[in-house]
Amino acid sequence: MDGARDRNQPPFAASVDLDGGHMSLQGLAHHALYTRHLKTVVGGLVLVTLVMLVMYTTPTPTALILSAANSLRDTGNFPKPYVSSGKAGYDVAASLPLRQEKEKEKEKEKRKEEGQVERGIPEKAFGLGSQDRESWRSEVLMAGESAEAQCRPQHHVMFLKTHKCASSTVQNIFLRYGYTNNLTFALPGAGNYLGNPGLFKAGLIPKSLLPPSGKVDIFAVHTRLNFKDHSSVLHNDTRWVTLVRDPATLYESLFNFFHLKNGYNLDLSSFSSQPMARLMELPRYGGKFGKNQMLFDLGYSDNMSVTQLRQAIEELDGLFDLVMVAERMDESLVLLRHLLCWSLHDVVVFTKNARRQEVKPTLDPQTRQTLRELNSADALLYDHFMAKHRRAVLEFGVRRMADEVSALRSLRDEYFEDCGAREVKGKDSTLKFKEYSGLVSSYVTSNNSDQNCLMLSLPELPLVDTVRRKQLKVLEEMRAPS
Template sequence: MVPGAVEERPAQGVVQYELYVDDGEVRCFWATVLLVLTLFLLACLLHMDNRLLTPPHSDEAKGLPITNVMFLKTHKTASSSVLNIVFRFAETHNLSVALPAGSDLHLGYPWLFLARYVEGVQQDRSGQQQHFNIMCNHLRFNPPEVQKVMPKGTFYFSILRNPIFQLESSFTYYRNYVPAFKRAKSLHVFLASPGTYYNEGVGLANVYARNNMWFDFGFDNNAPAEENYVRARLADVERLFQLVLIAEYFDESMVLLRRLLRWRLDDVVSFKLNSRSQNSITSLTPESQERVKHWCALDWRLYQHFNHTFWAKVRAELGPERLRAEVALLRARRRELTALCLQDSVPKNNWQINDPQLRPYQAGEADILGYNLREGLDNETLQMCLRMVTPELQYTARLYALQFPEKPPKNIPLRGP
């Protein structure tokens, strides 16, 4: 009999039917059910967060990338690495950059920014002020003047670092320049009695020695840390800046920045720039760390507040699982580019860097590291890798020459005071 056929049997005048089912058909049926359920569950999981499976180099952002960006470059906060990211984006997308005028390498710092510090700022025939796409060189933030240069709808962001490590870096970097630092034998000695060495009367030369990040945002770095004043200034920053990154969580910061700007993964991958060798880093005792928090109380409040808002934005925009996945993609891509671009993955001392154009500016007692590129790269790869390792002063000069070829080129110093 054919499997599954029905056999008719007469019994006591009643027609009875019996169904014969093959065991193979039963197994096939349940296998089909199991397959359907598996596919259904898989579809549900993908629907819940299919972004976790996004390939590393896909452009998942919806909408066009944001191209009007102002980055407030704070001092000794990993901001040189961020500047490199922004400069690369500007160059690859042929965007205009608000660059320092003439031979200057910063936008009027440490004085409050004025629009006239930008090369090429002028009114057109209709009397409208010329605007730029990108602004990211060092300046002391002055909103009305910045808004003369940057168009409406510009994305404003900055970066902060724990003041303990920010001040330690500043002391090493500006040791030969800042009067308060020059007079102290060590950072420990300075922190034991900072008022002995710090004099407000010397003017702006001492801004690196106290609340330097607060100063960069345009505020008074010597103001008393009174609660109402601090709250008002924090509210000012929140109103003007869409995002404040945290240097201690650099990769997480780049993931969030990429999402908000709708940029590609490669746009935010970077190598660490302007970093110091380990032997030029001072370890602070717990007592000295507490003294930094007291001495730089305004910076400490600034950092605490925006460390909190940063993680609130991460939770709102990404969530923990998505964040981990995106950070993993970023780090994997950095490893790929490290293997592709660099002779080896370890940054080099200044004297070990073969190309003079890739030697970073050296200042104070800091030993600033840089990179050597691999030999034999094809031209397209070479240009990509070259952008990633170009120090900030050389990159500023490069963009200036591209944007203003009729102007005398900028002279790049290799050593500081």
């Protein structure tokens, strides 16, 4: 066949002229073979070099995840201050001035203290320290820990309590911890509010309840965020924590718990048939409760442009060390304990001020969508921090998180049993300490001689009163002439 050749012959096995000379078929074959071997050697060297570069320069998936998470935790780049435009009759939220000065002071304090860990979730857990607990739980908590790198428990916390986000449950943790460790609190003279609907002002704290330094260890009562005034009563190394919840579920809870139907003359089930323009014009009930409740509690106007809203979310992301998610409560409690370097015992809690499942109405999809649209600013806020929570769990380790959540739930069950706790549904005139509403459950314990058991079972107001009485007594003794 024309153009065909023997496959066993070297390629181009014909007499050719090279640089004006002549090479035989055999010589050309040797030349081609030499060239082929040379290419093989060079190709092999190039391949080895590429493999070495990939092995030593390509980041692993874990490294990529940690790098991204560390960027999220970077607290050195805070957004520019934003002043929200509140409605007439409300304080204007000079929401969050730059925190660089605060961070500089914090770094100075941190350098003075040995062993201080950097902001964010500490890598090392704080051990249980209880020998009577099951050994498997201890193994879960201590796995991967290094004695020489243990963190130091944090005693300075700002907990921004958002309405109807399971914040009373988390508040119980801070009140118990502070009371047990003789810490000071930001407290009103009565009740459990320090600013709202107006923004917080430092002067709202009575002098009789303020330590001589003018600084408190823990802020955990209802307030409306005002960064400047809040910072003036807090230590520079304070950890900032808050909570978010799905906005449609939050609004339903807010609407029914505080009986907004009476103020609006409108039932929640009819919201989906109402023009959105009418729903948007509903006033804040009592000046406190209404649409976009989380952003309102966080010090912003409930009506912002998209640009202002995105800037506000950036500011909040930079301000808070941890934004817990109500729908991921146990995971959030694990992250909280690592942020503060507390033990698992410290974050055990019985649910507070939450309606029982049987009295919660079921939202149909159309009403849920209407409520999400009505609370669209809160929806953007929630989606942002839910995504951040998922990244935090990924960084923490999915399996490690599952193990700690299991240990936390087991420990909670043990406390419930050891305290002799029982749930009381609805109103009970025989109870000494009652919850706000008959829609929520109360707890009583048979082991009232145990301080922790008693505080675990107390509703919010009686517990705040208990903390306030102790603080007044301690401060009076400090001021008394010797």
